[in-house]
Amino acid sequence: MQQSAQFSTRQKILGAAEALFAERGFAGASLRQVTAAAKVNLAAVNYHFGSKDNLIEEVFRRRLDELSRRRLEQLAKLEAAGDASLETVLDAFITPALELSLDRKGGSVFMRVLARAFAEHNSNLRTFLSDNYGYVLKDFAAAFARLLPQLDKQELYWRLDIAVGALTYAMADFGMIQRRSGESEREHREQMAKHLIHFTAAGLRA
Amino acid sequence: MQQSAQFSTRQKILGAAEALFAERGFAGASLRQVTAAAKVNLAAVNYHFGSKDNLIEEVFRRRLDELSRRRLEQLAKLEAAGDASLETVLDAFITPALELSLDRKGGSVFMRVLARAFAEHNSNLRTFLSDNYGYVLKDFAAAFARLLPQLDKQELYWRLDIAVGALTYAMADFGMIQRRSGESEREHREQMAKHLIHFTAAGLRA
DNA sequence: CTAGACTTCAAACGATTGTTTGAAACGCGG
DNA sequence: CCGCGTTTCAAACAATCGTTTGAAGTCTAG
Numbered sequence: 485m486q487q488s489a490q491f492s493t494r495q496k497i498l499g500a501a502e503a504l505f506a507e508r509g510f511a512g513a514s515l516r517q518v519t520a521a522a523k524v525n526l527a528a529v530n531y532h533f534g535s536k537d538n539l540i541e542e543v544f545r546r547r548l549d550e551l552s553r554r555r556l557e558q559l560a561k562l563e564a565a566g567d568a569s570l571e572t573v574l575d576a577f578i579t580p581a582l583e584l585s586l587d588r589k590g591g592s593v594f595m596r597v598l599a600r601a602f603a604e605h606n607s608n609l610r611t612f613l614s615d616n617y618g619y620v621l622k623d624f625a626a627a628f629a630r631l632l633p634q635l636d637k638q639e640l641y642w643r644l645d646i647a648v649g650a651l652t653y654a655m656a657d658f659g660m661i662q663r664r665s666g667e668s669e670r671e672h673r674e675q676m677a678k679h680l681i682h683f684t685a686a687g688l689r690a
Numbered sequence: 691m692q693q694s695a696q697f698s699t700r701q702k703i704l705g706a707a708e709a710l711f712a713e714r715g716f717a718g719a720s721l722r723q724v725t726a727a728a729k730v731n732l733a734a735v736n737y738h739f740g741s742k743d744n745l746i747e748e749v750f751r752r753r754l755d756e757l758s759r760r761r762l763e764q765l766a767k768l769e770a771a772g773d774a775s776l777e778t779v780l781d782a783f784i785t786p787a788l789e790l791s792l793d794r795k796g797g798s799v800f801m802r803v804l805a806r807a808f809a810e811h812n813s814n815l816r817t818f819l820s821d822n823y824g825y826v827l828k829d830f831a832a833a834f835a836r837l838l839p840q841l842d843k844q845e846l847y848w849r850l851d852i853a854v855g856a857l858t859y860a861m862a863d864f865g866m867i868q869r870r871s872g873e874s875e876r877e878h879r880e881q882m883a884k885h886l887i888h889f890t891a892a893g894l895r896a
Numbered sequence: 897c898t899a900g901a902c903t904t905c906a907a908a909c910g911a912t913t914g915t916t917t918g919a920a921a922c923g924c925g926g
Numbered sequence: 927c928c929g930c931g932t933t934t935c936a937a938a939c940a941a942t943c944g945t946t947t948g949a950a951g952t953c954t955a956g
Binding site for chain 3: 536
């Protein structure tokens, strides 16, 4: 493990792949485009990751391990404090993603990559994500179930399904709302999170 | 397949392309896969559509022309009847898509193709859709603005943006909810539409 | 029945895809 | 300094990509 300039070859590839997957999709971004953007040799991908599919999985792993940890940590914290409400639980889910988005370069495009994964409906990717990170959604679903005891299981699942869609789409910034001039990226994202929590909480308890 | 005799080469290509674009994305589905599924010659795509990009646009045109017409027709009808509410306007938007989904083969996968288009954030595709069908969203936004006069423009746009995301993802059936055994596709879709309207209306007026 | 336009076909085009190769370059403990 | 494991490199692999070609087939108007 050697740092060449500032980032290792591995990290450079992961960063470039993340950006290009967000922009052109997994099939649309070639390894030659990725390695050119990362300024590394083409063969480096197969040397460090084995295959393009493994690279894709690693792009997710790099972000989702910590994102999942932080989300569950936030959730546990407010349940320990007896502070759980629809708004605070939604906040526990959204804020870690928001902070990731505001992290140094790459964080914001990752949410777009994640939304792409949802569109890859039949792929191994869904299985990979479900197998490795499904427990996060499960824990949050359980928290919502406790907060909405009047809803039967089916009703709850419908609403959570819709909520996940709204969150995924919004966090990927797929919508038409542009950042206003004179508004920082941070302010824009925080506005979005605020509206997202408000909207989704209302939808869940409707 | 008897369809081979019933549908023109053009229609067979459009149907196969729609299904494969839904499953593998625009870059992920090759023309050879499309023409093999359609059981037509490879060169037929370029003969009838000129290029893959034109084929993609035509896949949208075939469905969106009528879908847009029906949506605006429903909207106009209930405004003429003085029946406009958040629920009825949402219904005017959703029901035509629901009927399309329940149409004979192809309709249901098209909503998934449409959601894919949202993920193609930088592509010409977004421009094509916005230029040709943006007026539909504009008209619906105006209707919602009338129904939510207490919201300022910014606030309204945030909520509509989130609502569009929820609708797009749900109609594409990207979620985890599966059709229950003993439940028909129609029943499943109608349940979804019902919950979608309820959820989104609550979020909009929250 | 024939002429001419429309459609289909197999084959090939150059470009690009993911992956593999073997040698060169590198970093570091001895 | 040497030797050895790790990493990078240019080059090439077969496969597949979107597109084009010109001939063969199909259809209909006159």
